Amino acid sequence: METYVFDGSLTGLLSAVFIAYERRSDAVKVVSQDRYQPDLLGGGIKIDADSRQADRVWKGLAKRVGAAGLNTFYAAFLGEDAQGYQSLFDLSRAVFDRGGDIMEDFGNVQLLFVSQLARKVHREKHRMEAFVRFQKTADGLFTSFVAPDYNVLPLIRRHFTDRYADQRWLIYDSKRKYGLYYDGDSTAEVEIEFSGPTGKMRTSSLPENVLAEDEGLYQRLWKGYFNHTNIAARKNTKLHIRHIPKRYWRYLTEKSDLHL
């Protein structure tokens, strides 16, 4: 059994698939750099992220599994899961060895793991489309802080760009320290260092002095609406929490206790 250590990027993982064929490796364990712990025997093979190799593998996969299959691969990769990387690696090799039909074989454990991980990532993507709350700042930037379970910003980019085409906005992932910024024309990934510890904030509310004049009013109106549209006779806390797990509350204007 050989161990491949890749840099954690998609390019790196796809390069690993390329190298496996080049070296004619048999069983391979893939592990990302940040999770790699050299054992006594050493022997981890460092994989360089090579975009030419990765590109060939990606195109090869595309030919065999189609657009829907590629989406599943990409989503599962964004799951940032150690076993997910391994399953993606093994599944890729199975696709090259046995053909793209394997993507329908839900009796296969690797495929099942990849498709279930992809589904979790998609669910988180959908949650972010729902739970992002913009606060309007004095200079007209609609700002939101999130900390999704998986790295879903690349997946929500298109949705927010299409929808909020006539306002500038920023969605910042305070766990992964990067954001999406739309300047009124196009969306780009940005890295910003915030002076405050945004990852540990109790709520995601911005300080009042940077907010637009009417921001407080609309937050109050929204909270009032949220409470009044509830039907007390149907109270079902269990269901409520299943739909909005508590870890998301601090990002939701209507669920954070801090009043403006």
Next chain:
Amino acid sequence: MQIEEKLNILADAAKYDVSCASSGGTRKNSGKGLGNSHQSGICHSYTEDGRCVSLLKILLTNHCIYDCAFCVSRRSNDIRRAAFKVQEVVDLTINFYRRNYIEGLFLSSGIFKNADYTMERLLQIVKKLRTEERFHGYIHLKTIPGASEQLVREAGLYADRMSINLELPTEAGLKQLAPEKSHEEVKKPLDWVNKSMIQLNGERQLMRRVPTFVPAGQSTQLVVGATAESDKDILYTADRFYRDYGLKRVYYSGYIPVSEDHRLPAIGSHPPLLRENRLYQTDWLMRFYGFEVSELLNDDHPFLDTAIDPKLSWALRCPQVFPIDVNTAEYRMILRVPGIGVGSAQKIVQARKFGKLRFDQLRKIGVALNRARHFIWCADSVLSLREPSPMEIRQRILASQAYRFSPTQLSLF
């Protein structure tokens, strides 16, 4: 009156309309305006009763000339009344939408002065949102009973969904609680809109520029448990409206007592939530699982079994159909197995091409085996000497912990 107070009153008055769907819209944001439709809809939040908050759901006003016994806004009810100005509704919608609170607007109204006057106001709001604000988010507009055909058709050009409520499942029930209304008044606008949709869809085959018209279709709502109708009455009515008017959805709303009226359940009595749930499950079986309503409810079985779900209930009544071999059976038969949903059924049909499926694979695919195993045959099934009777199967399933709706859990509601 302050805008905050108005919003609270008019949200309170609108919340008994259960529809909050925002799916099925087709609007795109092509011209750098604001908003678009999301294919499957988005629930931006959930209230403490566990219901989806997708749209800003409000009444334009809760002043009403009608006196329907089941309605909180009836004219004889002593409550605070309020009315929005057109611009106030527009501003609320746009500002909530820009903050990603909502998918769009659900606008209804009490009827003031007369039907056309009210409908005209609603039309003004949606027209302003679409044309002046270039808003492409979702709009669900209630049709006001008695409004003229011209106004209803024009509203269809701006709304994604239109709906008008039947309120009670039978004409007799309506006569009892809302003598000023009738099902005929509801059928007329449903028919106008449906005919326009069919006509425009026909034209769309031939011409390129045909205006969007109610792309997310029509829906209606039935109140459950206010009057004595059976589940059969309710779902036969729903089935007829699905067929006659091409409805996208029928909503079932467990009646929540809002008045001291001898004709109605008393204030404080619990809304029939479990019954409501069973009605929705049956509705799903009719729309996505290929069941005829008469298979699930008929003169021998006018009520749904509350202890078990309607598909299981049907399967136990039809032991001659089972067991089904999942490795050979047709897709439509696999769909009929209790514990197998649409997603699992599709995966089974794909996966069995690669080899005979076993129980452990079915479990991983997502089949609820505690129910399904009594009705299926797969690669590692063991031949048993004696088939258990439907009654025994029912007992076993109810006894298994995993069955969510076992009667012991009812106390949760």
